[in-house]
Amino acid sequence: MEATAQVFVERPDVVFGPEAIEAQFEYWTTRVSREGTARQVPRFGVMLVGWGRNNCSKITTAVLANPLRLSWPRSRGRKEANYYGSLTQAGTVSLGSDAKGQEVFVPFSALLPMVAPNDLVFNGGSRPQLHGREPAAHH
Numbered sequence: 001m002e003a004t005a006q007v008f009v010e011r012p013d014v015v016f017g018p019e020a021i022e023a024q025f026e027y028w029t030t031r032v033s034r035e036g037t038a039r040q041v042p043r044f045g046v047m048l049v050g051w052g053r054n055n056c057s058k059i060t061t062a063v064l065a066n067p068l069r070l071s072w073p074r075s076r077g078r079k080e081a082n083y084y085g086s087l088t089q090a091g092t093v094s095l096g097s098d099a100k101g102q103e104v105f106v107p108f109s110a111l112l113p114m115v116a117p118n119d120l121v122f123n124g125g126s127r128p129q130l131h132g133r134e135p136a137a138h139h
Contacts, residue, residue: 030096044115048124
């Protein structure tokens with residue numbers, strides 16, 4: 001495969017040779033202490049304009065399905081509500097190593113104080129003739 005563009009980096013620690021690019025670098029890591037400071041996240045409200053419409057009903061249904069532990073039948077068995085597709089709820093991040101040299105992973109949601117989706121408070125409005133649950137029933 002032939003390169004279409006060439007990129008050169010002018011740094012004293014990078015050498016472009018005819019066969020390879022060589023770089024000198026220093027690998028840094030972080031020493032992690034398992035002591036923590038509790039942070040309080042205030043109540044968080046979400047106002048949805050057009051609540052009876054598809055997008056608003058989908059987000060409301062998804063967030064309410066988890067604390068209510070809802071499940072539904074599918075052709076490949078029952079499906080249970082979860083946050084597997086959520087970066088903030090299912091993802092982890094490596095912080096570095098602890099005093100014993102073991103790598104420490106924490107939930108992404110532990111990096112900063114953030115509201116948990118199950119704690120969201122919804123409010124909003126829609127057209128009076130369209131009940132909020134009707135669009136959700138179609139998805």
